[in-house]
Amino acid sequence: MREGIxxxxxxxxLKLRLIAGNLRGDTMRQVGFVFTLIAAVSVALGGLLLMSLxxxxxxxxxxxxxxxxxxxxxxxxxxxxxxxxxVDETLDPARLTLFPLTARQMAVGMFAAxxxxxWPLATLFFLVGAVVGLSRSVTGLLIGLVAAVLxxxxxxxxxxxxxxxxxxxxxxxxxRDLLAVGVVFVILLTQVxxxxxxxxxxxxxxxxxxxxxxxxxxxxxAMAAHAIADGGLYGLAxxxxxxxxxxxxxxxxxxxxxxxxxxxxxSTQLGSVRRSRFDGLLPAGPLGAVVAKxxxxxxxxxxxxxxxxxxxxxxxILMFSLSSGPGGLSGSALAVAPACIGALMIGLQxxxxxxxxxRALWMxxxxxxxxxxxxxxxxxxxxxxxxxxxxxxxxxSVAAALFAGHLPWALPALLSSTGLLLVAxxxxxxxxxxxxxxxxxxxxxxxxxxxxxxGVAFAGSFGAMLGxxxxxxxxxxxxxxxxxxxxxxxxxxxxxxxxxxRRLAATIGxxxxxxxxxxxxxxx
Amino acid sequence: xxxxxxxxxxxxxxxxxxxPEAVRTRxxxxxFGQQVAVGGVDLVVPLGSxxxxxxxxxxxxxxxxxxxxxxxxxxGGSVEVGGIDVWRDPVAVKAHVGVLPEGLRLFERLSGRxxxxxxxxxxxxxxxxxxxxxxxxLRVMDLADSADKLxxxxxxxxxxxxxxAAALLHNPKVLFLDEPFEGVxxxxxxxxxxxxxxxxxxxxxxxxxxxxxxxxxxxxDWVSVMNHGHIVAQGTLAEVRxxxxxxxALLHLVGARGNGEEGLSWLGSSSA
Numbered sequence: 001m002r003e004g005i006x007x008x009x010x011x012x013x014l015k016l017r018l019i020a021g022n023l024r025g026d027t028m029r030q031v032g033f034v035f036t037l038i039a040a041v042s043v044a045l046g047g048l049l050l051m052s053l054x055x056x057x058x059x060x061x062x063x064x065x066x067x068x069x070x071x072x073x074x075x076x077x078x079x080x081x082x083x084x085x086x087v088d089e090t091l092d093p094a095r096l097t098l099f100p101l102t103a104r105q106m107a108v109g110m111f112a113a114x115x116x117x118x119w120p121l122a123t124l125f126f127l128v129g130a131v132v133g134l135s136r137s138v139t140g141l142l143i144g145l146v147a148a149v150l151x152x153x154x155x156x157x158x159x160x161x162x163x164x165x166x167x168x169x170x171x172x173x174x175x176r177d178l179l180a181v182g183v184v185f186v187i188l189l190t191q192v193x194x195x196x197x198x199x200x201x202x203x204x205x206x207x208x209x210x211x212x213x214x215x216x217x218x219x220x221x222a223m224a225a226h227a228i229a230d231g232g233l234y235g236l237a238x239x240x241x242x243x244x245x246x247x248x249x250x251x252x253x254x255x256x257x258x259x260x261x262x263x264x265x266x267s268t269q270l271g272s273v274r275r276s277r278f279d280g281l282l283p284a285g286p287l288g289a290v291v292a293k294x295x296x297x298x299x300x301x302x303x304x305x306x307x308x309x310x311x312x313x314x315x316x317i318l319m320f321s322l323s324s325g326p327g328g329l330s331g332s333a334l335a336v337a338p339a340c341i342g343a344l345m346i347g348l349q350x351x352x353x354x355x356x357x358x359r360a361l362w363m364x365x366x367x368x369x370x371x372x373x374x375x376x377x378x379x380x381x382x383x384x385x386x387x388x389x390x391x392x393x394x395x396x397s398v399a400a401a402l403f404a405g406h407l408p409w410a411l412p413a414l415l416s417s418t419g420l421l422l423v424a425x426x427x428x429x430x431x432x433x434x435x436x437x438x439x440x441x442x443x444x445x446x447x448x449x450x451x452x453x454x455g456v457a458f459a460g461s462f463g464a465m466l467g468x469x470x471x472x473x474x475x476x477x478x479x480x481x482x483x484x485x486x487x488x489x490x491x492x493x494x495x496x497x498x499x500x501x502r503r504l505a506a507t508i509g510x511x512x513x514x515x516x517x518x519x520x521x522x523x524x
Numbered sequence: 525x526x527x528x529x530x531x532x533x534x535x536x537x538x539x540x541x542x543x544p545e546a547v548r549t550r551x552x553x554x555x556f557g558q559q560v561a562v563g564g565v566d567l568v569v570p571l572g573s574x575x576x577x578x579x580x581x582x583x584x585x586x587x588x589x590x591x592x593x594x595x596x597x598x599x600g601g602s603v604e605v606g607g608i609d610v611w612r613d614p615v616a617v618k619a620h621v622g623v624l625p626e627g628l629r630l631f632e633r634l635s636g637r638x639x640x641x642x643x644x645x646x647x648x649x650x651x652x653x654x655x656x657x658x659x660x661x662l663r664v665m666d667l668a669d670s671a672d673k674l675x676x677x678x679x680x681x682x683x684x685x686x687x688x689a690a691a692l693l694h695n696p697k698v699l700f701l702d703e704p705f706e707g708v709x710x711x712x713x714x715x716x717x718x719x720x721x722x723x724x725x726x727x728x729x730x731x732x733x734x735x736x737x738x739x740x741x742x743x744x745d746w747v748s749v750m751n752h753g754h755i756v757a758q759g760t761l762a763e764v765r766x767x768x769x770x771x772x773a774l775l776h777l778v779g780a781r782g783n784g785e786e787g788l789s790w791l792g793s794s795s796a
Contacts, residue, residue, distance in 0.1 A: 273635050273672055273673070273674060274672075275635075275637070275672060279641075284645060284650065284651035285645060285648060285651075286645060286646045286647075286648060288645065289641070289642050289645030289646050290646065292638075292641075292642070293631065293634060293638075293642050296633060296634060296638065297633055300633040300674070301633045357631070358629075359627065359629030360629050360630050360631040360632065362595055362623070362625055362629060363629075363630070363631065363642075363643060363690070364646065365594070365595055366593060366594060366595065366618060366621070366623050367618060367643075367646050367647055368618075369614040369615035369617075369618045369619070370615065377646075514594075514595060514596050514597045515597070517595060518596075521629065
C-alpha cells in the first residue's frame with residue numbers, strides 16, 4: 001500500500017514535469033496550454049453548474065438525464081485518448097518496461113498519471129455537480145460522493161484498459177492508420193441520436209431520453225448515477241456493483257499491461273505501393289511535384305483521410321437533419337448548407353498546411369529561395385485540394401438538392417461552397433504560417449499529443465474558422481437568404497481571397513521559414 | 525551564376541593555406557535561451573576536401589551545420605558557401621548544396637522513388653532527367669527492390685541511403701551530412717562510403733559530422749574539432765592528429781579527464 005503511494009506520487013510528479021517541460025521557452029505553446037486550461041475550466045464550471053441544475057428538474061427526468069450523461073462521460077473518456085488530445089508518454093507501457101516495476105505497480109503509477117491534469121479535474125467537477133443535481137437526501141449525498149469517485153475511477157481505468165489492450169495494434173503502422181479512420185466513424189456515430197430525434201423516431205424528446213436511459217440502465221456509469229439518486233440500501237448495492245466493476249476492469253487492465261510489455265512491433269514487413277499513373281498527367285516542375293505529393297498524402301496519410309471523411313460524413317448528416325425537425329430550413333438553403341459545411345470542414349484542414357509535412361519540411365526549406373517558391377508550394381497544395389474537393393462538393397450539392405426536392409438548387413450550392421472552400425484555403429495559408437504547430441508524428445494512443453500542446457492547434461483552427469466565416473459571409477449569407485444568383489460571384493471572389501492569402505502567407509512565411517520549420521518539427 | 529563554378533583559380537575564395545574554400549563561417553553564433561550552443565565558430569573547409577566535423581555530443585556540430593545550410597537562423601556571424609553569403613543570397617547557395625540532416629526527417633508517405641522524383645522536381649530539374657538520375661541512384665544505393673515501399677516502412681540504413689540519394693540528385697557542389705553513418709549497418713555504410721568517395725574524387729566537397737573517430741580517420745583529409753560551441757582544432761588530418769590516433773588527439777583537445785577510475789567504486793561484481 002505504502003509502496004503504491006510512492007509509485008503513484010512518482011508518476012504524478014513525472015506527469016507534471018512533462019507538462020512543465022513541454023511548456024518551457026515556447027510562448028505559442030504556453031498560449032496553447034492556457035487555451036487548454038480555459039477549455040478545461042469552462043467544462044468544469046459548466047458541468048458543475050448544469051449538472052447542479054438537474055436539481056430543479058423532476059426527479060425521474062433528472063435521473064434519466066444523469067444516467068445517460070454518466071454513460072456519455074465514460075464513452076468520452078474511452079474514446080478521447082484514442083483521438084488527438086490529452087495523452088502522453090506516461091501512458092505508454094513500452095517506455096516503462098525496462099524499469100523494475102511489476103505490472104501492478106505500473107498500473108498504480110499510470111492510473112495516478114492519468115488522474116493528473118486539467119481534464120480529470122474537470123471530470124471531478126462535473127461529477128460533483130451531478131451529486132448536487134441528482135441526490136435527493138443526505139444519504140444520497142454521502143453515497144453520491146463515493147459513487148462520484150468510483151465513476152471517475154471507472155472512467156480512468158476504462159480509458160487506460162482500452163488503450164493498453166489496443167497498444168499492440170497501435171504499434172503497427174497499419175493498425176494506427178486503421179484506428180485513425182475508425183475514429184471518424186465513432187464521431188459520426190455520436191450524431192445518430194440527434195438524427196433519430198430529428199427524424200421523429202422515438203417520439204417526443206422526453207420519451208426518447210427515457211428509452212435511451214433504459215438502454216444504458218445496467219452499465220456501471222448509469223448504476224453510479226442511479227445510486228446517487230436512490231440514496232438508500234439499493235443505491236449502496238449499486239455502488240458496490242460499480243466498485244466491483246472498477247476492480248474487474250483494473251484486473252483486465254493489468255493483464256493487458258502484462259501482455260503489452262512483452263509484445264513487439266512488426267509493422268515494417270509491408271508491401272509496396274502502386275506507382276501512380278496520374279503523375280504523368282501533371283505538369284512537370286515544382287507545381288506539379290507539390291500537387292502529386294499532396295494527392296498521395298491525401299490518400300495515404302491517415303490524419304488527412306480522417307479529416308476528409310469527417311467533412312463528408314458531417315455534411316451528409318446535416319443533409320438529413322436540416323430538412324426535418326422544428327428548426328428545419330427551407331428553400332435553396334437546404335441544398336446550400338450541407339455543401340458549405342463540407343467545404344468549410346475540408347478547407348479548415350489547410351489551416352496548418354505544413355503540419356502534415358512536419359519534420360520533412362526541411363526538404364522544401366533547403367530548396368525554396370524566394371517567397372515565390374513558397375507561393376508555388378501553396379498553389380500546388382490548393383490545387384490538389386481543389387482537384388479532390390470540387391468533385392466531392394458537386395456530388396454533395398446534387399445529393400442535397402435532390403434531398404431538398406429541387407435539383408437546380410445544386411448549382412448555387414456548388415458555386416457557393418466552392419467559393420467558401422477557396423476562401424478557407426486562402427485564410428488557411430495565412431494561419432499556416434502564423435500559427436504553425438506540430439502534428440503528432442503518428443496517430444498513436446500514447447504519443448499523439450505531448451501534454452499542454454492541444455491548445456495551439458485550437459488557436460490555429462479557431463483563427464482559421466473565424467477568418468473564413470468573416471470573409472465568406474458576404475458570399476454565403478445572401479445565397480442562404482435566397483439570393484441564389486450571388487453564388488455566381490462565389491468562384492471569382494474565392495479565387496481572389498485565395499490568391500491574396502497565398503501572397504500574404506508566402507511573404508510572411510518565407511521570412512520566417514526557419515521558425516516555421518522549427519514549429520512543425522517539435523518532437524511530439 | 526556565381527563563383528561556384530570557378531575552379532581553384534577563383535578570386536573570391538583564397539583560403540588560409542592557399543586552398544580555395546568551399547565553406548567558411550565567421551563568428552557564427554547561436555544561443556538557445558541561456559545556453560550558448562555555438563559561440564563564435566570560424567569553420568573552414570577547403571574546396572574538394574572530404575571534411576570531418578568531430579566533437580563530443582553537445583559540442584554544437586548539428587547547430588553549426590543547420591546554420592550553414594540555412595535551416596536555422598544564426599544569432600550572429602556569417603556563413604559563406606563557395607564564397608557566397610548563405611543568408612544574403614540564398615538562391616545561389618541553395619541550388620548548389622545538398623543536405624542530409626540529423627534525424628532522417630523525410631516525407632514518410634511517399635515511396636523512395638516518389639521521394640526522389642519530388643525532390644528533383646521542386647528543384648526544377650526536367651522530369652525525364654529526374655527519373656533517369658533517380659533510377660541510377662536507387663540502383664547504386666541498392667534500393668531498387670524497395671523503391672516502391674513507403675519511406676515510413678524503411679529501416680534506418682535504407683532511410684540514410686534514400687536521404688543521401690535525395691541530397692545528391694541535383695548534383696550539389698557541397699554536401700553536408702549530419703551523422704550519416706549513425707545506426708547504419710556495415711553493408712549500407714559501405715555503399716554510402718563508396719558513393720561519397722566517388723563524389724569527392726570528382727572535386728566536390730563533403731562536410732560530415734560524426735563521433736566515430738575511426739571512420740573520420742579512414743575517410744577524411746580535413747578535420748575540424750568542436751567542443752563547447754567552439755572550433756578547438758582545424759586542419760588536415762595529419763596536422764590535427766599529429767603522432768597520435770585521431771581518437772587520442774580528440775580526447776586531448778576536448779580535455780577529457782582521467783579514465784573514470786577515481787569514481788564508480790561500486791561498479792562491477794566485486795562489491796554489493
